[in-house]
Amino acid sequence: IAAEVKEARRREDTVANVLVRYYGDHADGLKSGREVRRVLDKELKGWAKRRVDDIQRSDAIRVLDTVKARAPIQSKRLRAYGRHFFQWCITKELVEKNPFDGTAVVKEVSRKRILTNGELRLLLRAIERLEWPRRQFAHLLLLTAQRFSEVANMEWLKLDLTSDAPLWTLPDSKNGNPHIVPLASVAVEILTSMDQIKDSPRVFASFSATHAKARIDEVMLEIAREDAAGVGDDPDEVRIEPWRLHDLRRTAATTMPNLGVEVGVVERVLNHQMRGVMAVYQLHTFAAEKR
Numbered sequence: 001i002a003a004e005v006k007e008a009r010r011r012e013d014t015v016a017n018v019l020v021r022y023y024g025d026h027a028d029g030l031k032s033g034r035e036v037r038r039v040l041d042k043e044l045k046g047w048a049k050r051r052v053d054d055i056q057r058s059d060a061i062r063v064l065d066t067v068k069a070r071a072p073i074q075s076k077r078l079r080a081y082g083r084h085f086f087q088w089c090i091t092k093e094l095v096e097k098n099p100f101d102g103t104a105v106v107k108e109v110s111r112k113r114i115l116t117n118g119e120l121r122l123l124l125r126a127i128e129r130l131e132w133p134r135r136q137f138a139h140l141l142l143l144t145a146q147r148f149s150e151v152a153n154m155e156w157l158k159l160d161l162t163s164d165a166p167l168w169t170l171p172d173s174k175n176g177n178p179h180i181v182p183l184a185s186v187a188v189e190i191l192t193s194m195d196q197i198k199d200s201p202r203v204f205a206s207f208s209a210t211h212a213k214a215r216i217d218e219v220m221l222e223i224a225r226e227d228a229a230g231v232g233d234d235p236d237e238v239r240i241e242p243w244r245l246h247d248l249r250r251t252a253a254t255t256m257p258n259l260g261v262e263v264g265v266v267e268r269v270l271n272h273q274m275r276g277v278m279a280v281y282q283l284h285t286f287a288a289e290k291r
Contacts, residue, residue: 013094015055016048022088036081038149043067043078052086053095060099068106076106113243114251126219133204134212136190141245143187144168145252145269148245154203156196161188170271179271213245 019040027036043063047055060082068075083100090098115123120142127138141151150170160167166183183191197205217240225235249270256266 011051013052014049015044015052018052018089018094019044019085022085026088035077039074039077039081040085043074044082052089055086055095055099057097057099057102060103064103064106072106079103079105111244111247111250113247114254115243115247119241119243120251122220122224123216125223126216129219129223130215133194133207134215136194137204137207137212138216139190140187142248142252143184143190144181145249146170146181146271147249148209152204152206152209155201156203157201159183159191159203161192181269209245 023033023037027033030036046063047059064075064079067078079100083098083103086095086098086100089095123138123142127135127142129135130138137151140154141148144151154168158169158171160169161183166185166188168181168183170179170181191203194203197203221238221240224240225238228238229235253266253270256269257263
């Protein structure tokens with residue numbers, strides 16, 4: 001009977017069920033807990049109904065290779081989070097081996113891509129042609145310099161659009177600290193012109209970053225080819241240099257110092273975690289400077 005009970009429990013120890021226990025026991029207490037949840041829930045979805053002790057190293061290699069082909073940095077995160085999850089499973093005697101042990105580490109190469117002034121002008125023209133809600137979303141992404149997920153998850157209750165100093169408050173940002181984003185008048189105009197989604201606290205309904213970026217690229221290329229044709233060049237020869245939505249943050253970080261903004265203020269706008277002695281002693285919010 002004891003063996004039957006043990007086997008029944010093992011059948012219940014699916015990846016999906018054990019992940020819930022892992023989050024409650026460990027990951028939810030981390031500053032990065034929400035990011036850990038996001039990555040594991042998304043990338044291990046194919047394992048959801050499998051028992052944790054059925055997952056082999058070959059499975060881990062396949063999922064890591066699949067993710068690497070799409071998003072190398074995400075693959076690196078998945079390896080780290082997945083390895084820790086299965087190490088936790090070992091301490092709970094749910095598995096004997098960690099399938100992520102011995103898998104290859106993706107080397108993280110720092111991106112340096114920023115959009116030129118010409119590309120930014122082209123992007124702004126493309127934004128005007130985008131459909132709702134991509135038009136408003138892309139414009140706010142550019143204006144606020146915040147992360148894709150943060151703008152995508154923006155909520156009306158976190159916005160103060162009527163005061164003399166409009167603000168967007170992110171109570172639980174990626175680094176675990178509250179973040180205040182001053183809103184430019186253009187951003188306020190965009191938000192106040194939008195209809196609210198019925199029975200939803202969110203400003204934007206869920207949509208695919210991949211599809212949004214593909215549509216932006218499509219419209220930028222369309223405009224660039226129109227411009228080429230207008231000056232007698234061959235439109236078919238026009239190409240758009242590849243870029244990512246996250247490159248807008250790097251572009252903002254590079255452009256602001258060129259406009260005279262102090263680097264420390266730029267770091268606060270981007271909500272980067274301060275390190276070393278400054279992280280302990282520097283408590284100024286830079287609220288006025290960010291605006």
